[in-house]
Amino acid sequence: MRVIEPKAAAPGPRRTDIAFPFRPDSRGRTAEAGYDDHVRDLIEQLLFTSPGERVMRPDFGCGLLDLVFAPNSPELAAALQLSVQAALQRWLGDVIEVEALDVESEDNVVRVHLTYTVRRTGTRRNEVFEGSGAA
Numbered sequence: 001m002r003v004i005e006p007k008a009a010a011p012g013p014r015r016t017d018i019a020f021p022f023r024p025d026s027r028g029r030t031a032e033a034g035y036d037d038h039v040r041d042l043i044e045q046l047l048f049t050s051p052g053e054r055v056m057r058p059d060f061g062c063g064l065l066d067l068v069f070a071p072n073s074p075e076l077a078a079a080l081q082l083s084v085q086a087a088l089q090r091w092l093g094d095v096i097e098v099e100a101l102d103v104e105s106e107d108n109v110v111r112v113h114l115t116y117t118v119r120r121t122g123t124r125r126n127e128v129f130e131g132s133g134a135a
Helices: 035-047 074-092
Strands: 096-106 109-118 124-132
Touching (some): 035 109
Antiparallel strands (some): 096 109
């Protein structure tokens, strides 16, 4: 009896993720980011982009910074939490699995404490994203 070994997958093109914000690296080339760091950059872009800000994707974003100067209340905190959770699920649900999410707003600063797992690598990350409105 002959055993046929499965062929290894042919290597595809190397994946290159551009660092955010866009900047040159030490060699003067476009800075790159590892996949897990790229995913963190995607989350940051999603959180701090207001709906309507992107021309070809007017519904992209969650409007977090739009509510920075709104009166602080439990209702606002619940609205922020729901908005962030919905945006993460809609836009990055196939990339990350959200394990814990906490949104807090104080004065003109909003902080998002997010624990998530990157689906492709299985890496569990705990990040804090902070944004402030223009004073």
